Amino acid sequence: MKSTNNKSTSLENTSWYVLFSNGNGIKAITLALGVMLHATNVYLATTVMPSIIKEIGGLEYYAWNTTLFVVASVIGSVISANRISKLGPRKSYQIAIIVFSLGTLLCSLASSMSILLLGRFVQGLGGGLLFALSYAMIRIVFEENLWPRAMALVSGMWGIAAFSGPFIGGIFAEHHKWRWAFGTLLIICLAILIIASIILPNKKSESVTPPVPVLKLTMLVLASFSVSAGSIFENSWMNITGVIIALFFLYVVKVSENKSSGVRLLPSGSYQLSSPLGKVYAVMSLLTIATSIEIFVPYFAQVLNGFSPIQSGYLTVLIAIGWTLSSLLFSGIKPHLSHKLIITGCIIMLIGVVGLTLISLPIHIILIPKLVLNCLFLLGIGIGIGAGWPHLLTKVFSLAPRGEEELASASVTTVQLIATAFGAALAGLVSNIGGITVPGGIEGTQNASLVLYATFSLAPLLAIIVLLSGGKK
Numbered sequence: 001m002k003s004t005n006n007k008s009t010s011l012e013n014t015s016w017y018v019l020f021s022n023g024n025g026i027k028a029i030t031l032a033l034g035v036m037l038h039a040t041n042v043y044l045a046t047t048v049m050p051s052i053i054k055e056i057g058g059l060e061y062y063a064w065n066t067t068l069f070v071v072a073s074v075i076g077s078v079i080s081a082n083r084i085s086k087l088g089p090r091k092s093y094q095i096a097i098i099v100f101s102l103g104t105l106l107c108s109l110a111s112s113m114s115i116l117l118l119g120r121f122v123q124g125l126g127g128g129l130l131f132a133l134s135y136a137m138i139r140i141v142f143e144e145n146l147w148p149r150a151m152a153l154v155s156g157m158w159g160i161a162a163f164s165g166p167f168i169g170g171i172f173a174e175h176h177k178w179r180w181a182f183g184t185l186l187i188i189c190l191a192i193l194i195i196a197s198i199i200l201p202n203k204k205s206e207s208v209t210p211p212v213p214v215l216k217l218t219m220l221v222l223a224s225f226s227v228s229a230g231s232i233f234e235n236s237w238m239n240i241t242g243v244i245i246a247l248f249f250l251y252v253v254k255v256s257e258n259k260s261s262g263v264r265l266l267p268s269g270s271y272q273l274s275s276p277l278g279k280v281y282a283v284m285s286l287l288t289i290a291t292s293i294e295i296f297v298p299y300f301a302q303v304l305n306g307f308s309p310i311q312s313g314y315l316t317v318l319i320a321i322g323w324t325l326s327s328l329l330f331s332g333i334k335p336h337l338s339h340k341l342i343i344t345g346c347i348i349m350l351i352g353v354v355g356l357t358l359i360s361l362p363i364h365i366i367l368i369p370k371l372v373l374n375c376l377f378l379l380g381i382g383i384g385i386g387a388g389w390p391h392l393l394t395k396v397f398s399l400a401p402r403g404e405e406e407l408a409s410a411s412v413t414t415v416q417l418i419a420t421a422f423g424a425a426l427a428g429l430v431s432n433i434g435g436i437t438v439p440g441g442i443e444g445t446q447n448a449s450l451v452l453y454a455t456f457s458l459a460p461l462l463a464i465i466v467l468l469s470g471g472k473k
Helices: 024-056 064-087 089-109 113-136 144-155 157-174 178-199 214-231 236-259 276-305 309-316 318-330 335-359 370-399 405-434 441-456 458-469
Strands: none
Touching: 024 064, 024 089, 024 113, 024 144, 024 157, 024 178, 024 276, 024 309, 064 089, 064 113, 064 214, 064 276, 064 405, 089 113, 089 178, 113 144, 144 157, 157 178, 157 309, 157 318, 214 236, 214 405, 236 405, 276 309, 276 318, 276 335, 276 370, 276 405, 276 441, 276 458, 309 318, 309 370, 318 370, 335 370, 335 441, 335 458, 370 405, 405 441, 441 458
């Protein structure tokens, strides 16, 4: 469906008006709603989790909700190319929404943490597939001159979700109706399913169906689960054993990537810290892991500071807001200044996490209200990662080996999702070690917040060391 016209189309032909005219508008809205559904669910679930814990228990599995969701999202994202090639746009999109709906239904009906975790995994599988398909279909349903506008619209849904997720989750949580928050998502699912079934094309791709790297995906899933499984034990040796097993599975992935002639997850040289590309991936992973503290922010805010569900929910999105605004503000900086900007961003992140650590200390002489300090430090973390993030992505594309540019482009999402999964698992491990469940209560939560923030401040610090050790690349 690509246009055969000259690529140097006029500004008029690439305007927002063209995107929303001649039947393009409903297609754009359908794909945008798919991303908004996935993103809204991320913030909604984080907001209602403290309320869920109060009703069905399972505090020791708090971080598992994010780990399982993100791990399943990785699987859904990786298999999306295979599904769209084999089933076509319409059917693959329908399946993604149906799977997401089933997971959401399980979450809304969950009477125990085990059922909720199953629902979150199914949700993640459908959400990751839906998320990846929404971006992939832009190239299929729109002419090439509309791709930038459509991409901007779809990406902008995260900003909307940053406000809608905590609002929907917070409203229902404050009225002790957290199940209805998930029920609201089911209504959106039904609307998207109906529209997609009518609007999206059903023609299958004539290209070769890309294989799914089953072994590597399995190893990544097992690695994430190993950290999470180790976190539920009170014995420190079991905690350490979980991490060691996870490192083993990651090593298997690395060996498989280096030797395999099949489908790769990352470009060549990605697993060597001595290579420029390896350093970039390491920094991306460390910064993403640092942001994983946000999954416990609502719980800490409600237990320690008495914040309402809506207040604590919006605390969570401050990192995302800072990230977005900072990315837009600093995306146009000159290339020769990008390395310094990335380092500066890491320092700002470090200050933010250390700041959260300091206000977690049992010190009552604080001149500025804790709500204000929490907001400032969380926003600072987002600003720090956002300042250098676009330039880190640019470095991935420019450093990719010849012939692996497309793989490098896809790897950005893969690395971010995997780092998020490990960050969530590690956050659960550290919080449990810190005492969030034993002794629990105010004392345990206070200590857990201190240990979590202090431990995760190492992530931006290590990123700074990696950047400085490589010089200006």
